[in-house]
Amino acid sequence: MDWWPRDIGLFRDPKLRSVRQEFGVLGPYIYECLLDIAYGDKGYYINYSGRGREDVLWQLSEYVAGRYAxxxxxxxxxxxxxxxxxxxxxxxxxxxxxxxxxxxxxxFIATLGRSGVQINFDIWLPTEEEMREKNPSGKSFVLQSFISWREKHITGQETDVSQPESAHSTEQDSTGENSIVQHSREQQSSAPASALAGELEELLGCRFDKNFCLELARLQKLGMQQEVFLDAARQTNDKTPRNPAAYFRTVLQSCERDGILTAADLGATRAKPVEQNSYVGPADRQISDWDKAWIERVKNYRKENSNDD
Structure with a gap:
């Protein structure tokens, strides 16, 4: 998902109360970060086992990095x-x-208009009734696929929902456990990124999963040029992180957030002078006339009281 809706009353959710009482603002913040990670990657879940757990904790460590570790x-x-x-x-x-x-x-709501969505219904929680409530017409491809999956008693299968007249191609995923039906249009959209992905994998010495390859294709479609990808790879190699793919992904997310998409954007960013000692602390901040007047009033008040004594 390119964006996700945030409930206005999210922080008023009673379920967050005890977490906030125990961990302060860190609790709600990590909750929002997890939503951001999920929606930006798989879309509706986070893999939190094995290396997946390490990657998530590493990402969150980056998100909460600051003055106090x-x-x-x-x-x-x-x-x-x-x-x-x-x-x-x-x-x-x-x-x-x-x-x-x-x-x-x-x-589900964000993908109502899509014709190619991958869903592992073995971990899908919404019921048909709940989905129909949000999609009364019943035309959602996720809903149609869910009904088909349930009727066929398919378990643990990740199904790519597509229009009936579209061509499909089937391939076995890397784990050999789930059968993946890939939409032909999705394959075409990711094709231009395949050469770039291979080059980046070689530079970083790692492998990208299918979702990250699709993310690269999305960034290319957005207008991100090869120079930006290569510069992000250079930054990653300079840091030598334990998980290059995860670090590289974070760098690309920062580039997208800051609007760095072209070689010209990179040049403009490097051309900006680095501000030294830009932070102005309380001791360095210039005192306003109002503050000076207040300090003088306090001094006079103390002097008058001391004279009375």
Whole structure:
């Protein structure tokens, strides 16, 4: 998802109260960060087992980095607490997934107009009735695929929803566990990024998953030029992170957020002078006339009281 809707009353959710009481603002912030990670990657869940768990904790460590370091153990404890408060599904969390019905319904609504959506219905929480409530016409491809999946009693299969007249091609995924039916149009859209992905994988010495390859294709379609991808790869290699792919992804997200899409944008960014000592602390801040007058009043008040004594 390119964006996700945020509930106005999110922080008033009673389920967040105990997390906020225990961890302060860190609790709600990590909750929002997890939603951002989920919607920006898989769309409706986060893989939180094995390397997936390490990647998530690393990303969150980057998000909360600042003047005071937050231990990884604390971040992991916050996630555990969010699950205990039923903000995420406990059953699926034990299976290595961070997700919730709220998250999945948001994804369902956001993809109503799409004709190519990959869904693992083995971890899908919304019911047919709940989806029909948001899509009374029943034309949603996710809804149609869910009905088909349920009728065929397919378990643990990630199905790519597509129009009936579209051609399909089937391939086995890297784990060999799930059968993936790929939409031909999706393959075409990711084709231009395949050469770039291969070059970047060679530069970084790692492999990208299919979702990240689709993300590269999206950024290319957005207008991000090869120079920006290569510069992000250079920054990643300079840092030598434990997980190059995850770090590289974070750099690209920062470029997109800051509007750095072309070689010209890179040049303009490098041309900006670095401001030294830009922070103005209380001791360095110039005192306003009002503050000076107030200080003088305080001094006079203390002097008069001391004279009275």
């Amino acid at each position: 937050v231990p990884v153990e604390t971040i992991a404890n916050v996630i555990d607490r969010l699950v205990e408060c039923e903000l995420f599904s406990d059953g699926l969390y034990k299976r290595g997934f961070i997700t919730s019905k709220r998250m999945q319904m948001s994804y």
